[in-house]
Amino acid sequence: MSLSALPGFRDVFPEALARRRQIFGVWREVAKRYGFEEYDGPPLEATDLYTRKSGDEIVGQLYRFEDKGGRDVALRPEMTPTLARMVAQRASALRKPIRWFSIPQLFRYERQQRGRLREHFQLNMDIIGEAGPLADAEVIGAAVDILRGLGFGPSEVRARVSDRRVLAELLGAEFGVGAEELHGVLAGLDKFDKSPEAAAEAVQQALAGDAQRAQAVMDLAGRLGEPGELLGRGAAAPLRECVDALGAMGLGAFVDVDFRIVRGLAYYTGIVFELFDAGRSLRAICGGGRYDALLKQIGGVDLPMVGFGMGDVVLGELIADRDGPPVAASPVQVFVATVGEDDRAAALALAHALRERGIGVEFALKKQALGKQLELAASRGATHAVVIGPDERAARQAVVRSLATKTETRVGLDALAGDYAF
RNA sequence: GUGGCUGUAGCUCAAUCGGUUAGAGCGCCGGACUGUGGCUCCGGAGGUUGGGGGUUCAAUUCCCCUCAGCCACCCCA
Numbered sequence: 001m002s003l004s005a006l007p008g009f010r011d012v013f014p015e016a017l018a019r020r021r022q023i024f025g026v027w028r029e030v031a032k033r034y035g036f037e038e039y040d041g042p043p044l045e046a047t048d049l050y051t052r053k054s055g056d057e058i059v060g061q062l063y064r065f066e067d068k069g070g071r072d073v074a075l076r077p078e079m080t081p082t083l084a085r086m087v088a089q090r091a092s093a094l095r096k097p098i099r100w101f102s103i104p105q106l107f108r109y110e111r112q113q114r115g116r117l118r119e120h121f122q123l124n125m126d127i128i129g130e131a132g133p134l135a136d137a138e139v140i141g142a143a144v145d146i147l148r149g150l151g152f153g154p155s156e157v158r159a160r161v162s163d164r165r166v167l168a169e170l171l172g173a174e175f176g177v178g179a180e181e182l183h184g185v186l187a188g189l190d191k192f193d194k195s196p197e198a199a200a201e202a203v204q205q206a207l208a209g210d211a212q213r214a215q216a217v218m219d220l221a222g223r224l225g226e227p228g229e230l231l232g233r234g235a236a237a238p239l240r241e242c243v244d245a246l247g248a249m250g251l252g253a254f255v256d257v258d259f260r261i262v263r264g265l266a267y268y269t270g271i272v273f274e275l276f277d278a279g280r281s282l283r284a285i286c287g288g289g290r291y292d293a294l295l296k297q298i299g300g301v302d303l304p305m306v307g308f309g310m311g312d313v314v315l316g317e318l319i320a321d322r323d324g325p326p327v328a329a330s331p332v333q334v335f336v337a338t339v340g341e342d343d344r345a346a347a348l349a350l351a352h353a354l355r356e357r358g359i360g361v362e363f364a365l366k367k368q369a370l371g372k373q374l375e376l377a378a379s380r381g382a383t384h385a386v387v388i389g390p391d392e393r394a395a396r397q398a399v400v401r402s403l404a405t406k407t408e409t410r411v412g413l414d415a416l417a418g419d420y421a422f
Numbered sequence: 423g424u425g426g427c428u429g430u431a432g433c434u435c436a437a438u439c440g441g442u443u444a445g446a447g448c449g450c451c452g453g454a455c456u457g458u459g460g461c462u463c464c465g466g467a468g469g470u471u472g473g474g475g476g477u478u479c480a481a482u483u484c485c486c487c488u489c490a491g492c493c494a495c496c497c498c499a
Contacts, residue, residue, distance in 0.1 A: 403459070403460090
């Protein structure tokens with residue numbers, strides 16, 4: 001096929017767009033219920049904005065080029081740097097805590113797979129300016145409520161919550177893992193779920209080949225899914241408060257404390273969480289956490305921040321697995337049909353009068369047998385056909401036919417243009 | 423970026439041992455049916471068999487390359 005979208009990019013047909021609108025609708029609805037304001041930013045940014053964050057592999061996956069003015073630019077791979085810049089501009093004027101959300105289209109050049117394309121829309125919700133764990137609970141609660149809003153229950157979707165501060169304290173106190181080794185060890189532990197061997201190797205490498213300490217860390221890794229003892233540690237106080245808050249909201253049934261969740265990115269500083277389908281057949285639905293140092297690093301303003309990103313791709317697949325292929329609802333409510341060509345002017349007048357009332361109206365754009373017109377009306381999903389012919393015109397009426405019951409009544413043209421209820 | 427599997431009509435699939443004009447169902451368009459739809463019947467459009475090369479008298483079929491999709495790595499904003 002010569003005519004096809006670029007790999008990882010989607011042609012969005014009406015059925016698919018219907019599903020996207022369903023997802024966006026729930027995103028905006030829940031964001032509103034949680035008191036979040038919507039913002040947006042440029043899809044193209046100076047590459048510098050993304051390279052400023054140290055330790056990011058993101059740079060290697062940028063859609064990056066030089067614009068005609070010689071600027072080094074990139075399609076946005078994430079929203080957070082833009083958000084940081086925007087917040088920094090008005091940091092002193094904005095009342096804290098700031099609750100903002102956005103639904104940017106993001107781009108990354110990498111090999112596509114199920115649930116991962118080169119372009120997607122991602123809900124970003126962030127609370128800025130509040131370091132307390134209730135802020136974490138708010139964003140986790142919003143993420144869970146989005147899944148609830150899409151009809152998923154605790155047997156279908158799980159929120160796994162952890163806190164890097166607990167792991168950092170434990171690894172430091174008991175295994176002497178220093179700050180410079182921490183990220184490597186955490187990244188290693190992140191692999192434990194998928195492959196304990198790969199995790200062991202990564203951890204040992206992060207600890208400069210110290211096999212003894214690596215073994216001790218790996219012994220710990222096996223127990224991270226059983227949070228009991230770790231939750232009792234002092235460093236776990238914010239996490240306990242966050243989880244308790246989610247329980248008080250009535251969302252406790254969705255939440256698992258699981259210290260195996262550490263998230264790949266270096267900039268998380270506290271609570272981290274991910275949402276998964278319970279069967280774990282898809283990749284993560286959503287991921288986020290607290291990154292208190294990021295805003296200062298990017299925007300030069302020292303404000304704590306917690307948030308998450310939730311993409312439309314995995315979410316769409318989760319819904320498709322449950323509901324089957326998407327169906328686009330037809331906008332056509334009434335189909336105006338004519339008997340002969342002489343009826344056209346009257347039909348156009350009637351169609352437009354109905355449209356003025358806000359009713360979705362279609363009619364045949366060429367001369368067609370009445371049967372054909374009704375066929376089209378039915379396949380469009382119209383609830384009613386309005387037939388106008390010489391007899392009706394003479395009486396200043398039209399035949400209103402219910403396509404479901406095949407019953408017909410004659411209605412005056414004035415009533416149809418007025419307040420006739422279909 | 424690495425490895426494995428798979429590519430036939432818009433969709434789901436067929437095509438004997440490699441055999442001559444690549445078929446079917448659904449969908450789409452038209453007709454039967456110029457004042458009444460979903461059913462039925464008839465007809466039509468739609469394919470460089472993903473693309474390129476090779477072997478062969480002959481390739482959808484066998485081989486190589488390439489592109490795309492899926493899966494697993496890598497990574498996950």
